[in-house]
Every structure is written in C-alpha cells, then in structure tokens.
Amino acid sequence: xxxxxxTKFSEFLLLGLSEDPELQPLFFALFLSMHLxxxxxxxxxxxxxxxxxxxxxxxxxFLSNLSFxxxxxxxxxxxxxxxxxQTQNKDISYIGCLIQVYFFMIFAGLDNFxxxxxxxxxxxxxxxxxxxxxxxxxxxxVLLVLVSWVIFFWVSLLHIVLITQLNFCTDTEIxxxxxxxxxxxxxxxxxxxINYVFLYVLTAPLGVFPLSGILLSYSxxxxxxxxxxxxxxxxxxxxxxxxxxxxxxxxxxxxLGVFLSSAVTHSSQRSSIASVMYTVVTPMLNPFIYSxxxxxxxxxxxxxxxxxxxxx
Numbered sequence: 001x002x003x004x005x006x007t008k009f010s011e012f013l014l015l016g017l018s019e020d021p022e023l024q025p026l027f028f029a030l031f032l033s034m035h036l037x038x039x040x041x042x043x044x045x046x047x048x049x050x051x052x053x054x055x056x057x058x059x060x061x062f063l064s065n066l067s068f069x070x071x072x073x074x075x076x077x078x079x080x081x082x083x084x085x086q087t088q089n090k091d092i093s094y095i096g097c098l099i100q101v102y103f104f105m106i107f108a109g110l111d112n113f114x115x116x117x118x119x120x121x122x123x124x125x126x127x128x129x130x131x132x133x134x135x136x137x138x139x140x141x142v143l144l145v146l147v148s149w150v151i152f153f154w155v156s157l158l159h160i161v162l163i164t165q166l167n168f169c170t171d172t173e174i175x176x177x178x179x180x181x182x183x184x185x186x187x188x189x190x191x192x193x194i195n196y197v198f199l200y201v202l203t204a205p206l207g208v209f210p211l212s213g214i215l216l217s218y219s220x221x222x223x224x225x226x227x228x229x230x231x232x233x234x235x236x237x238x239x240x241x242x243x244x245x246x247x248x249x250x251x252x253x254x255x256l257g258v259f260l261s262s263a264v265t266h267s268s269q270r271s272s273i274a275s276v277m278y279t280v281v282t283p284m285l286n287p288f289i290y291s292x293x294x295x296x297x298x299x300x301x302x303x304x305x306x307x308x309x310x311x312x
Contacts, residue, residue: 163185
C-alpha cells in the first residue's frame with residue numbers, strides 16, 4: 001500500500017509498438033524520418049504564410065496556427081519514443097508522463113478546434129461573401145484562437161489534477177508508445193469513476209461539437225453551391241475547400257480508425273499502431289496536402305524557396 005501511494009516517485013513503463021528487438025532500429029529510423037518531415041513541412045507552411053502578404057487572410061492565419069500546433073503535437077510524443085528506443089529503456093517518470101498527457105490533450109484539442117474554425121471561414125466566404133471582411137475580422141480570428149487555447153489549457157489541467165488523485169502500482173506498464181489519458185486511467189490502482197465521468201461529460205463534447213460544426217458548415221456550403229448557376233463558379237468556390245476537406249477527412253478518419261480498432265479488437269498493441277496515424281502521420285501529411293492542392297500556398301512556397309536559394 002505504501003508503495004502504491006508513492007506516486008510522485010514512481011515510473012511508468014511504455015511498452016511501445018513492439019517488443020521485438022529486431023524491429024527497434026526500423027521503428028527508430030521510421031519515426032525519426034516522419035518527425036523531421038512533419039516539423040520541416042509545417043515550418044515551411046508557417047514561413048510561407050508569414051512571408052507572403054497575399055496569404056495574410058483568415059484562412060491562412062488558421063492554417064499557420066494549425067501547422068504550429070502540428071509541430072508541437074508530434075514533438076510531444078515522438079522524441080521520447082526515439083530516446084527510449086535508442087537507450088533501450090522503456091521508463092518514463094510520473095511527472096514526465098503527466099506533462100506528456102497534458103500537452104497531448106491541448107494540441108489534439110486545438111487541432112480539432114482549428115479545423116472547425118477553417119470550416120467556418122469557408123462557410124462565411126462562400127455563403128456570406130459580402131459580410132466576410134466584417135465577420136472574419138483579424139480581431140475575431142485572434143480571439144477564436146485564444147479562446148481555444150484557454151479552453152484546452154483548463155480542461156487538460158483539470159484532467160491532470162484528477163490523475164494526481166489516483167494511486168498507481170510500481171512498475172505499471174502502459175501498452176502504448178506515449179502516455180495517453182485513457183491508458184493512464186486504465187492502469188490506475190484506485191477508483192477511476194470520477195475520471196471517466198469527467199472524460200465523457202466534458203471532454204467528449206469538445207470533440208463532438210467541432211465535428212458537428214464542420215458538418216453543418218459544409219452542408220450550408222453545398223446548399224449554396226447547388227443554387228449557383230455557373231459551373232465555373234461552383235468549381236472555383238468548392239476548390240478552395242478541397243485542401244481543408246482532405247485534412248478533415250484524414251484527421252477524423254484516422255481518429256475513427258483508432259476508436260474502431262480499440263472497440264473491435266480490444267488489442268492495445270493494434271490500437272497503439274492505429275494511433276500512429278493521427279498522432280504522427282496526419283501532422284506529417286497536412287503540409288503536403290495544402291502545398292499540393294492549394295495554388296496560393298504552392299506559389300508562396302515556391303517564392304520562399306527561391307528567395308532562400310537566391311534566385312534571380
């Protein structure tokens with residue numbers, strides 16, 4: 001009992017994706033490459049948006065914030081995994097685990113909210129074009145982002161406070177490659193009823209409402225496009241949504257895949273492998289989606305790289 005109560009001195013064991021020693025070099029090279037691509041790709045998007053005056057609009061303001069959050073998102077989980085693989089050590093301190101849970105929740109939630117803001121921006125641009133500059137003012141856009149940070153700062157902090165009330169046995173194993181909230185609650189040695197109540201009553205709506213907002217925005221967009229008589233106008237209006245729709249599909253599709261994987265297979269290892277998609281792969285692919293499907297971003301990146309290479 002005394003050992004269980006000494007949570008502040010305890011350590012968790014992150015089991016990772018596989019315990020096969022022959023796979024560890026492959027995992028290290030793969031995740032190091034994905035992390036570098038995600039960081040560099042999103043950093044290029046931020047530099048392109050900030051350096052090009054043509055991209056100083058609400059849509060690209062939200063995109064640059066999404067890229068910043070994605071950099072933080074992958075950096076919260078992958079470096080610790082790489083260190084554990086390199087040192088052949090599965091330990092993560094109790095404090096380190098709480099910090100990882102805290103920031104992971106913040107950046108996952110911000111990803112969700114930013115995608116909703118971008119959907120709302122497209123809704124206003126297509127369905128309320130005459131009022132766009134008034135509604136999507138710089139002050140309003142900054143306020144949306146700041147409110148999102150405040151919401152997830154406090155929600156994540158409350159989760160951490162509740163976790164600190166739990167007791168954990170020594171050498172507790174977490175069947176994941178990072179400290180994920182539900183996994184931490186599952187391995188606790190004390191009653192977790194309050195943690196689950198708080199998780200489903202408050203945190204779940206923070207995921208459901210943004211998705212509902214995205215679906216509502218695009219239903220209104222589709223309705224407005226159907227009323228347009230010009231086929232060219234329809235294509236031009238909807239083409240501005242293509243990149244965002246691709247990112248939304250990737251983010252929610254992989255998240256749903258993780259949920260279904262854990263619900264159907266009940267395999268912690270398969271669930272952790274599936275979670276790689278939305279924690280690492282999605283932030284890595286977002287810059288490619290926006291740079292390949294968006295002419296403005298592609299042009300800005302070209303000009304940025306040209307300046308860096310001192311093109312004439």
